[in-house]
Amino acid sequence: MHDLVQRRAEGLYCPAGRFYIDPWRPVATAVLTHGHGDHARTGMGRYHTSAAGLPILQWRLGQQDYRVHGYGEVFTLGDARVSLHPAGHVLGSAQVRIEADGQVWVVSGDYKRQPDPTCAPFEPVLCDTFITESTFGLPIYRWPDAAEVARDIVQWRDQCAVRGEAAILYCYALGKAQRLLAELKPFVDRPVYLHGAIAAGVEVYRRAGIDMADTRPVIDAADAVPAAATGFAGELVLAPPSAAGSAWLRRFRKAQQGFASGWMRLRGNRRRRNMDRGFVVSDHADWPGLLRTVRETGARRVIATHGDTHALVRTLAEAGVAAEALETQYGEDD
Amino acid sequence: MKRFAALYQELDRSTATLDKRAALVAYFRDAPPHDAAWALYLLAGGKISSARRKVAGTGELRAWVAAASDTAPWLVDASYDQVGDLAETLALLVPEPQRAAPERGLADWIEEVLLPVANRDEVERREVVVAAWRGLPFDERLVFNKMLTGSLRVGVSQRMVQQALAEMSGVPIARIAQRMLGTWTPSPDFLRDLLSEQDLPGDRQQPYPFFLASPLEAEPASLGAVDDWLVEWKWDGIRAQLIRRHGEVALWSRGEERLDGRFPEVEAAAAALGVDCVLDGELLAWGEDAAGPLPFSALQTRIQRLKPGPKWLAEAPVRMLAYDLLELGGTDLRELSQAERRRRLEALLQRHPDPRLCLSPLVRPASWQEAATLREASRERGVEGFMLKRARAPYQSGRRRGDWWKWKIDPLTIDAVLLYAQSGHGRRSTLYTDYTFGLWQGDALVPVAKAYSGLDDKEILQLDRWLRAHTRERYGPVRAVDPVQVFELGFEGVNLSKRHKSGVAVRFPRILRWRHDKPAEEADRLDTLKALAR
Numbered sequence A: 001m002h003d004l005v006q007r008r009a010e011g012l013y014c015p016a017g018r019f020y021i022d023p024w025r026p027v028a029t030a031v032l033t034h035g036h037g038d039h040a041r042t043g044m045g046r047y048h049t050s051a052a053g054l055p056i057l058q059w060r061l062g063q064q065d066y067r068v069h070g071y072g073e074v075f076t077l078g079d080a081r082v083s084l085h086p087a088g089h090v091l092g093s094a095q096v097r098i099e100a101d102g103q104v105w106v107v108s109g110d111y112k113r114q115p116d117p118t119c120a121p122f123e124p125v126l127c128d129t130f131i132t133e134s135t136f137g138l139p140i141y142r143w144p145d146a147a148e149v150a151r152d153i154v155q156w157r158d159q160c161a162v163r164g165e166a167a168i169l170y171c172y173a174l175g176k177a178q179r180l181l182a183e184l185k186p187f188v189d190r191p192v193y194l195h196g197a198i199a200a201g202v203e204v205y206r207r208a209g210i211d212m213a214d215t216r217p218v219i220d221a222a223d224a225v226p227a228a229a230t231g232f233a234g235e236l237v238l239a240p241p242s243a244a245g246s247a248w249l250r251r252f253r254k255a256q257q258g259f260a261s262g263w264m265r266l267r268g269n270r271r272r273r274n275m276d277r278g279f280v281v282s283d284h285a286d287w288p289g290l291l292r293t294v295r296e297t298g299a300r301r302v303i304a305t306h307g308d309t310h311a312l313v314r315t316l317a318e319a320g321v322a323a324e325a326l327e328t329q330y331g332e333d334d
Numbered sequence B: 001m002k003r004f005a006a007l008y009q010e011l012d013r014s015t016a017t018l019d020k021r022a023a024l025v026a027y028f029r030d031a032p033p034h035d036a037a038w039a040l041y042l043l044a045g046g047k048i049s050s051a052r053r054k055v056a057g058t059g060e061l062r063a064w065v066a067a068a069s070d071t072a073p074w075l076v077d078a079s080y081d082q083v084g085d086l087a088e089t090l091a092l093l094v095p096e097p098q099r100a101a102p103e104r105g106l107a108d109w110i111e112e113v114l115l116p117v118a119n120r121d122e123v124e125r126r127e128v129v130v131a132a133w134r135g136l137p138f139d140e141r142l143v144f145n146k147m148l149t150g151s152l153r154v155g156v157s158q159r160m161v162q163q164a165l166a167e168m169s170g171v172p173i174a175r176i177a178q179r180m181l182g183t184w185t186p187s188p189d190f191l192r193d194l195l196s197e198q199d200l201p202g203d204r205q206q207p208y209p210f211f212l213a214s215p216l217e218a219e220p221a222s223l224g225a226v227d228d229w230l231v232e233w234k235w236d237g238i239r240a241q242l243i244r245r246h247g248e249v250a251l252w253s254r255g256e257e258r259l260d261g262r263f264p265e266v267e268a269a270a271a272a273l274g275v276d277c278v279l280d281g282e283l284l285a286w287g288e289d290a291a292g293p294l295p296f297s298a299l300q301t302r303i304q305r306l307k308p309g310p311k312w313l314a315e316a317p318v319r320m321l322a323y324d325l326l327e328l329g330g331t332d333l334r335e336l337s338q339a340e341r342r343r344r345l346e347a348l349l350q351r352h353p354d355p356r357l358c359l360s361p362l363v364r365p366a367s368w369q370e371a372a373t374l375r376e377a378s379r380e381r382g383v384e385g386f387m388l389k390r391a392r393a394p395y396q397s398g399r400r401r402g403d404w405w406k407w408k409i410d411p412l413t414i415d416a417v418l419l420y421a422q423s424g425h426g427r428r429s430t431l432y433t434d435y436t437f438g439l440w441q442g443d444a445l446v447p448v449a450k451a452y453s454g455l456d457d458k459e460i461l462q463l464d465r466w467l468r469a470h471t472r473e474r475y476g477p478v479r480a481v482d483p484v485q486v487f488e489l490g491f492e493g494v495n496l497s498k499r500h501k502s503g504v505a506v507r508f509p510r511i512l513r514w515r516h517d518k519p520a521e522e523a524d525r526l527d528t529l530k531a532l533a534r
Helices: A054-061 A146-162 A176-184 A196-207 A226-230 A247-251 A267-272 A287-297 A309-318 B002-013 B017-030 B033-043 B058-068 B073-083 B086-093 B106-117 B122-135 B138-149 B158-169 B173-179 B188-194 B201-205 B264-271 B296-303 B310-315 B338-351 B368-375 B457-469 B526-532
Strands: A006-008 A011-014 A019-021 A029-031 A046-050 A066-069 A075-077 A080-086 A094-100 A103-107 A129-134 A166-170 A192-194 A215-217 A236-239 A255-260 A277-279 A301-307 A322-325 B229-235 B238-245 B248-253 B277-285 B318-328 B357-359 B383-390 B404-408 B412-423 B432-441 B444-451 B471-475 B478-481 B486-491 B493-496 B504-507 B510-514
Touching (some): A046 A080, A054 A066, A054 A196, A129 A287, A146 A166, A146 A176, A146 A236, A146 A255, A146 A277, A176 A192, A176 A196, A176 A236, A192 A196, A196 A236, A267 A277, A287 A309, A301 A309, A309 A322, A309 B073, B002 B033, B002 B138, B017 B158, B033 B106, B033 B188, B058 B073, B058 B138, B086 B138, B106 B122, B106 B138, B122 B138, B158 B173, B173 B188, B229 B404, B238 B264, B238 B318, B248 B264, B264 B318, B277 B296, B318 B338, B338 B357, B368 B383, B412 B444, B412 B526, B432 B486, B432 B526, B444 B504, B444 B526, B457 B471, B457 B478, B486 B504, B493 B526
Parallel strands (some): A019 A029, A029 A046, A103 A129, A129 A301, A166 A236, A166 A255, A192 A236, A255 A277, A301 A322, B318 B357
Antiparallel strands (some): A006 A011, A011 A019, A075 A080, A080 A094, B229 B383, B238 B248, B238 B277, B412 B432, B471 B478, B486 B510, B493 B504
16 A cells, blocks of 8 residues: 655645645645645645635735635545545644545644634544644643633733733734634723734634634824823733834833743743743644544554654554654744 | 742743842742741752652652653653753643642641651652642642752742842841851741841851852953952862851851861861951862962862861862951951951961961052963963952952952863753753763764853754754753764863763863854864863
């Protein structure tokens, strides 16, 4: 039996269907799992995407030759029957199921098992071989309930308010920011302020009908945004990680900085970034989530791609699953 | 425990000194005295579990957590490699309790739960620790583990704790610092005495907090006239306070350890003085009638020996070179000027000439220029450069900039090849920041030095990425990397050593710069380093 998916210089390749999954170099046919920069790149001849993921690709990649598919809908590429299934990572994120030569392979892309009000929940797909991410592939990574974390964030904002400080929360502009806004909605009594790089993504999500907390742009004109007059003291501000240490911060007279990411599970990561607070919210599967998912796919062979693959591969091997690691160019941002 | 965990969290989160101090003040003001005494003990670096009072060893903790969390032992180790902090690793691996156990105060945890099982069978100790893990939520579990593994590492200096106590009680910080020196038992009584405004009998038994010099980074001419300064050689020995009170002698190292018994020749000289005093100076190994000290490695053979026999006393005789007089005949002299204290010190020691307890001589350069010239000969003299002390300054406590400077000679340097890397601790726990370097011997690279510092954050990240991609082998937390990166290392000295595989031991190695321009073949040879050894 040959491998349905192989690693080539351009990316993960399916010879039976003559297409690539999330390629990192230009190819004729690409099937994308989601819109993050390390998975969705320009320069492909044709893009296959989930319907829910289309607006994100249009925002990030502009006008392209898109082929849109509903979750679970089977389409044919070469000799392969292909379908996309929810991965629960960000809006429109998908796992790719490939059936050819009597085998079924699933490429997970990035995924998580925690509930997320901004996207369809992960759906386990039975398969022979499962190619899984393992960004957080160690048992120290176990995620707390996101609603609890949202409550902590609001509590932090209120502590900042007492001290006359703005609460600047860094988070990735696509996915994490919107999920936070959705989780925060039940707990906030006033708008959350957004850095420009985040506002665009929030707009895409709003148009897709996702319910999120009320937001306002960070604008300095005090007549348009009253909070600007006080340097946004006591307000929660979402900004991309790239804004940390930039001139953009100068408008906040006094501020605390927090970071929302699965990496914040470790104090060392928070301190290295010089953050006052770390909030553990991840769009990737935690350790129990990885193990549970492998189990639910029924796969007899597992290939771990990006992240700390070593521990996951060894743990699966000790449990009797044929497991190996595969080098890719996907990042570990969260 | 909740209160102490909350304090720990506040200290851990805050990067501002003022906020930390405020959190400490609030804690010591509000906490029950019994808890506060133990908190002080822990913040000051005190340990619950030690060799003599074993509650849990680090190896045991790893094994216990593996069993308690159903995690393979190798996976516990892999987790620890990533986290870099054992206490935190343990806290992360144990599942969150379904229901929190009833609250217990910090002192209760220590005195009622942990200490009673100290030195008992492993089974008993494990039961107590695992039961605690099962009942404590994450924040408290973390602090609990920090107590077991020994150090809080929360960015709070001894001085900051003392400042908080001084602010809260109104007792001068110098007195608090003095009362906290040495060994003490954490109890409400100790805390009461510590913050007492009265003179206490115990105050007379303690050494004074050491005044520490800062490295001189500017040109010495910026310090003003050379006449305003006392210039001394900077010795490479053990800084110590020699206390003679009521005829009894005690010797304290600057690490606040009592050295009594280790250096009987110095104690004998002090006993012979005939007058009570407190001297600040340097312990050095120094052969009889020799012009200069023996290398630090000779002194090192003496440090560990509680009661050195005649062989050691003859092979590495130790003397104290005194450079300050802090107390004479029961009177605290620290507020006097440096020059006046020096004058009294000279008068005292001239009355009692004894090579085992003698003056650290003054160098009297006519100008800074002459001083700079003299300083060039430091290495031949076996010293590290100069100490500069402002003539009119009092004896202060801790590292206060301005009146005491160490003006050290430029370090020796070698170009060495990076061989191994290991992850760091604290802020750098998720990065590989502890490096081992080697030099050429024939066509092999021999490890000669470990260095932890000297790169900036950007370089650390860059090197971290590089070495993850160029790992040859992993031994637990250590990675052997392709031997291609060259670094210029600085160090203070090098001694021949039988204990080191390379045959040499370097003192205070650190990275000066990353030699991107240099191929590994052009790194230095081991012989070059050996030629520098004393």
